[in-house]
Amino acid sequence: MSVIDEGATDALQAALAAEHAALWSYGLAVAFLDPAERAQARDDAEAHRTLRAAVETTLSQIGARAVSAQPSYATPQPVVDAASAAALAVVAETDALGAWRSVLERTTDRPLRQAALDALTEGTLRCARWRVVVGSPPAIPVFPGL
Amino acid sequence: MPRGLVPDVTGPDPAPGALSRRRVLTGLALAPVVLVALPGCSAMADDGPDPLVALADAARADAALAAAVVAAEPGLAERVDPLRDARTAHAAALDAEVARQAGDPAPASAPAPAPAGPPVPADAGLPALRSAVEASAAAAAGAALDLPVERAGLVASVSACCATYAAVLG
Numbered sequence: 001m002s003v004i005d006e007g008a009t010d011a012l013q014a015a016l017a018a019e020h021a022a023l024w025s026y027g028l029a030v031a032f033l034d035p036a037e038r039a040q041a042r043d044d045a046e047a048h049r050t051l052r053a054a055v056e057t058t059l060s061q062i063g064a065r066a067v068s069a070q071p072s073y074a075t076p077q078p079v080v081d082a083a084s085a086a087a088l089a090v091v092a093e094t095d096a097l098g099a100w101r102s103v104l105e106r107t108t109d110r111p112l113r114q115a116a117l118d119a120l121t122e123g124t125l126r127c128a129r130w131r132v133v134v135g136s137p138p139a140i141p142v143f144p145g146l
Numbered sequence: 147m148p149r150g151l152v153p154d155v156t157g158p159d160p161a162p163g164a165l166s167r168r169r170v171l172t173g174l175a176l177a178p179v180v181l182v183a184l185p186g187c188s189a190m191a192d193d194g195p196d197p198l199v200a201l202a203d204a205a206r207a208d209a210a211l212a213a214a215v216v217a218a219e220p221g222l223a224e225r226v227d228p229l230r231d232a233r234t235a236h237a238a239a240l241d242a243e244v245a246r247q248a249g250d251p252a253p254a255s256a257p258a259p260a261p262a263g264p265p266v267p268a269d270a271g272l273p274a275l276r277s278a279v280e281a282s283a284a285a286a287a288g289a290a291l292d293l294p295v296e297r298a299g300l301v302a303s304v305s306a307c308c309a310t311y312a313a314v315l316g
Contacts, residue, residue: 001154001155001156002152002153002154002155002156003155003156003157004155004156004157004158005158006158009157009158012151050148053148053149054148054149054150054151055150055151056148057147057148057149057150057151058150058151058152058155060147061150061155061157062155062156062157062158063157064157097306101299101302101303102299104290104298104299104302105295105296105298105299106295107295108295109152110291110292111151111152111153111154111155112151112152112155113290113291113298113302114291115151115152116151116302117287117290117291117302117305117306120302120303120306121283121287121305121306121309121310123306124306124307124309124310125310125313125314128310128314137228138228138231138232139228139314140228140232140307140310140311140314141307142231142232142235142236142307143235143239143300143303143304143307144303144306144307144310145299145302145303145306146299146300146303
């Protein structure tokens with residue numbers, strides 16, 4: 001039985017907020033990306049949709065009210081072309097990595113840590129692919145989530 | 147409802163009311179046992195090696211292997227040098243955490259020099275490196291599940307980084 005205390009619940013809400021933001025970001029980015037990258041963005045958005053649903057289910061199971069998505073988000077720079085769209089994907093993935101690492105640091109529950117580690121690991125690969133598109137070496141973050 | 151993150155879960159306050167009183171009573175009953183057991187526990191904790199030492203050694207070994215792979219086949223430098231840099235940074239961060247836990251004011255003067263890797267056949271280099279970094283990812287992943295919260299994030303990041311290199315080198 002996983003016991004999710006208040007600290008871990010807060011961290012999960014932050015992870016959910018990051019997943020909401022990532023989905024919104026991919027929705028915007030996909031309109032500007034080149035066709036090959038658009039397919040990548042759709043796959044990545046699907047992964048975030050799955051994660052978001054899993055977090056919402058877990059929060060519901062413990063009787064917590066899941067945070068909602070915001071109607072829109074402020075992007076660090078205007079998204080006007082393929083390059084700025086890919087840069088937004090890097091930001092979204094980087095933010096999500098931070099949120100998932102934080103879940104690991106806010107719980108001692110092994111199954112929850114495993115789930116957060118899986119999210120961190122899969123997100124690192126997504127982040128790396130977009131960093132290749134943007135051309136920001138090293139592609140793979142050295143300390144994902146830091 | 148979609149599947150959750152964990153199979154069987156309960157929230158912050160699973161057993162309000164009468165149960166909490168029972169838990170208090172249980173706690174009191176167990177208290178003497180815990181007090182007796184404490185010295186033994188702390189002794190065990192002191193005796194065991196810091197699990198991060200092995201992870202730091204693995205990071206140094208991976209960095210040395212990466213360097214050997216590039217030495218044998220310089221054309222791989224662009225793919226492998228970032229991995230060598232990452233594993234060197236992992237070793238430094240893990241050493242620093244080991245030193246912090248041990249109460250050293252600063253990380254041990256100079257980290258042990260990376261062991262000279264075994265000679266790497268030019269054509270076997272990349273698969274060997276991939277296997278090594280995959281094993282490092284698994285070791286760090288296992289440790290990240292049980293470490294104290296202040297160390298879990300660092301070790302999880304090391305695992306995620308290694309797993310991703312294993313994925314792209316494969």
